[in-house]
Amino acid sequence: MAYIPPHKRHSKDSDAPKPSPSELPLPFHSQRSSRSRGGEIVYAQRSISRWFIAPSTRDDDDVDDDRLACPVRLESIPCESVEQRRGGEKPMVLVCDRLKTGETENCGNFGKSPWKLIVEKIQSDLLGSFQNVRDEMFSNELKEKVKPSFIARFGKIFFHRNSVILDTLEKISDVERSLHQVRRSFYTNISDSFMEAIHGEAIPEFRVDFGEDKEYYHVKVFDKSRPTANISCKCSVMEGGAELELCKIELNEVRHLVVDISCLNKNLDLRLTLRSKRILTALDDEEKHGLLTLIKSAIIDPHVKGGLRWPLGKESFGDRYSVVGIWHTKIQSYKSSSLRLELRLADRFDYRTSSGEATKEVILRMRGVTKQLRDEILEVDVINEMLLDNLKLIWNHFLCQGCSFD
Numbered sequence: 001m002a003y004i005p006p007h008k009r010h011s012k013d014s015d016a017p018k019p020s021p022s023e024l025p026l027p028f029h030s031q032r033s034s035r036s037r038g039g040e041i042v043y044a045q046r047s048i049s050r051w052f053i054a055p056s057t058r059d060d061d062d063v064d065d066d067r068l069a070c071p072v073r074l075e076s077i078p079c080e081s082v083e084q085r086r087g088g089e090k091p092m093v094l095v096c097d098r099l100k101t102g103e104t105e106n107c108g109n110f111g112k113s114p115w116k117l118i119v120e121k122i123q124s125d126l127l128g129s130f131q132n133v134r135d136e137m138f139s140n141e142l143k144e145k146v147k148p149s150f151i152a153r154f155g156k157i158f159f160h161r162n163s164v165i166l167d168t169l170e171k172i173s174d175v176e177r178s179l180h181q182v183r184r185s186f187y188t189n190i191s192d193s194f195m196e197a198i199h200g201e202a203i204p205e206f207r208v209d210f211g212e213d214k215e216y217y218h219v220k221v222f223d224k225s226r227p228t229a230n231i232s233c234k235c236s237v238m239e240g241g242a243e244l245e246l247c248k249i250e251l252n253e254v255r256h257l258v259v260d261i262s263c264l265n266k267n268l269d270l271r272l273t274l275r276s277k278r279i280l281t282a283l284d285d286e287e288k289h290g291l292l293t294l295i296k297s298a299i300i301d302p303h304v305k306g307g308l309r310w311p312l313g314k315e316s317f318g319d320r321y322s323v324v325g326i327w328h329t330k331i332q333s334y335k336s337s338s339l340r341l342e343l344r345l346a347d348r349f350d351y352r353t354s355s356g357e358a359t360k361e362v363i364l365r366m367r368g369v370t371k372q373l374r375d376e377i378l379e380v381d382v383i384n385e386m387l388l389d390n391l392k393l394i395w396n397h398f399l400c401q402g403c404s405f406d
Contacts, residue, residue, distance in 0.1 A: 042229060044256045044276075046132050048125050051157070051184060051260040053094075053172045054270075055117040066171045071097045072264060073166050074159055079187065081357045082158065091158035091187070094166075094179075096264040115391035119384060122259050122272065126387075127378060129257035129274050134373055136276065144251065144278035148373050152364040152394055153271045155188040157260050186260055186271045189359035194268070195343065198362060202397040203334060206341060211333035217244055217308055219295060220325035226251070230324060231280070233295055244295050244308075251278040266399040290317040305356035306349030315351075325350045338368030338386065339393075364398070366390050 043049075055066075076090040083090060137146045160183045169175050219233040230252045235244040257274040283291075297314040300307065306326030316322035326349045334341040342363040349356035368386045372378060 042252060042254045044132065044136075044254050046129075047256050047258070048129060049258045050122070050125065051179075051262070052121060052176055053262045053264060054114050055172070066173050068170055068172055068175070069096070069265065071166075072169070072175060073097065074164070079158070081189075081355075082185075082187065084355060085353075086160065089161065091160060091185070093156055093158065094175075094262050094264065113392070115388055115395050118261065118391055119387050123380075123384065125257055125259070126274065127380065127383070130373060130378055130383075133256055133274065133276055134378075137373065144280055144282070146276050146278055148274070148276040148370055150272070150274050150366045150369045152366065152390070152398075153186070153188050153273065154194070154268050154362050154398060155186055155190060155271070157262055157269045157271075158185045158187050160184065184260065186269070188271075188361045189357070190268070190362060192360070194362070195360060198341075198343065198398070203341070205393070205397045206334060206339070207336060211335050211340075214331045214333065216247070216327075216329050216331070217298075217300075218327035218329065219244075219298065219308070219323060220252075220327070221291065221294065222322050222324045224320045231291070231321075233291055235295055237300065242300065244298055244300070246292060246295050249280045249283065249291065251280065253277055263399055268399050270394065270399065290321050293317050294321060294323060304349075305347065307347055324352055338366070339390065340365040340367055362398075364390075364394065 073095055074092040075095045076092045079091050133146075133148045137148065159179065164178045164182070166175055166178060169178065215237065217235045217237070219235060221231040221233060223229075223231050232250045232252055233246055234248040234250065235246055237243075238245045253275050254277070255273060255275045257272075259272040261270040261272070263269050294310075294315075294317050297310055298308045299310065301309050307328035308326050310323065328347040330345045332343045342365065344361045344363060345358070346361060347356070347358045366386070369383060369390070372383050372386075
């Protein structure tokens with residue numbers, strides 16, 4: 001079945017029930033104004049951001065996907081990096097009381113497959129966002145190469161500054177409505193036990209080939225001529241270990257679709273993201289010289305946050321380029337024909353806020369789904385089938401058993 005963009009569809013049911021607040025996209029972000037701390041994340045002009053609670057209907061339920069299996073509430077937890085950024089305020093997580101008392105559900109004990117229900121919820125937004133990315137990829141106005149990706153990340157959804165009482169609510173839609181306007185973030189720093197579970201349980205089921213260990217330094221550069229986006233210089237360490245070698249120059253990530261899913265009967269939550277990067281391929285000699293000068297001036301130092309430092313006065317070039325951040329990443333990757341699993345250790349430092357954090361992260365790149373973006377026609381059935389397979393794998397082997405947030 002070929003995909004028909006929303007603006008070309010003809011509705012035959014004007015009296016259809018209105019979606020719940022969680023099913024409505026947040027207001028479109030402006031690519032020129034919506035950026036994260038330090039300018040790292042940019043949202044496309046037609047981006048969509050959603051949050052909902054994963055349905056958890058069981059075999060003994062009365063096929064009521066909207067009924068909460070147990071009371072829920074917000075509980076504050078300590079998180080040093082978040083507290084530093086928010087003046088000591090602790091983030092809050094959505095907690096299922098039955099999990100707190102040890103009455104966990106079996107990972108497969110559902111009347112309806114939760115991954116099928118998730119696909120039903122996100123299908124329209126995903127396909128619409130796919131079309132937006134394709135329009136960008138095939139635009140003749142761009143001088144950069146657009147590289148899209150559809151990924152899954154694992155962590156915990158944090159809610160900030162909220163006093164909503166939830167324990168009297170019985171329906172998922174009521175909880176979603178109560179928390180719809182609450183500011184939230186997704187924290188991807190996971191525990192050692194999660195890494196061990198991935199190695200011991202998920203990877204054997206993954207049926208992948210071991211790729212290779214990779215190490216990169218990402219030098220984040222502010223370009224005065226591009227005030228709405230930072231440049232990211234991806235570098236590897238040259239033989240001998242004393243200097244950096246420039247591998248790729250990109251503009252920072254643009255998000256087209258972000259779906260945060262609270263998985264109440266799991267220890268972790270799920271984020272699905274459709275994003276794109278622009279690889280700069282048409283720099284003139286002056287631009288190349290300026291960026292290369294910054295890279296060659298960097299000193300590798302494992303004792304500083306981010307792993308790099310610059311001699312005094314060398315962290316900028318002229319009045320155009322200046323270093324604003326560093327990422328030092330070590331990645332262990334596993335690859336199959338349709339998926340790529342990355343276990344990443346990241347050490348980040350933001351010069352603008354003088355803050356940094358070392359994290360352990362797991363990223364699952366859905367290469368098969370992403371590949372559909374390059375095809376002439378979006379085949380909905382093919383995309384749905386691959387997405388169902390991927391989410392089933394995620395649900396059964398990435399969010400279960402030994403996978404823990406703390």
